[in-house]
Amino acid sequence: MLFSWKFYVPISRLTYSIYLIHMTIVQSYVYSKMTPGYLSDSNMVSITTVAFDSLIRPVVQVMTRQS
Numbered sequence: 001m002l003f004s005w006k007f008y009v010p011i012s013r014l015t016y017s018i019y020l021i022h023m024t025i026v027q028s029y030v031y032s033k034m035t036p037g038y039l040s041d042s043n044m045v046s047i048t049t050v051a052f053d054s055l056i057r058p059v060v061q062v063m064t065r066q067s
Helices: 007-032 043-063
Strands: none
Touching: 007 043
């Protein structure tokens, strides 16, 4: 019953979208580097920031659009 609330529909769509495209984002980041990369905390923060910003910004714009 808890997960059937309409509140969870946008969140579930967002997380499924992230699941579908996260490997593409990671691969584009890895393949764009000219030198071998080492995964550090700062790299993980930058990857996560780019991924969430590119996915959340359109969702927030649609949700905050006034009729």
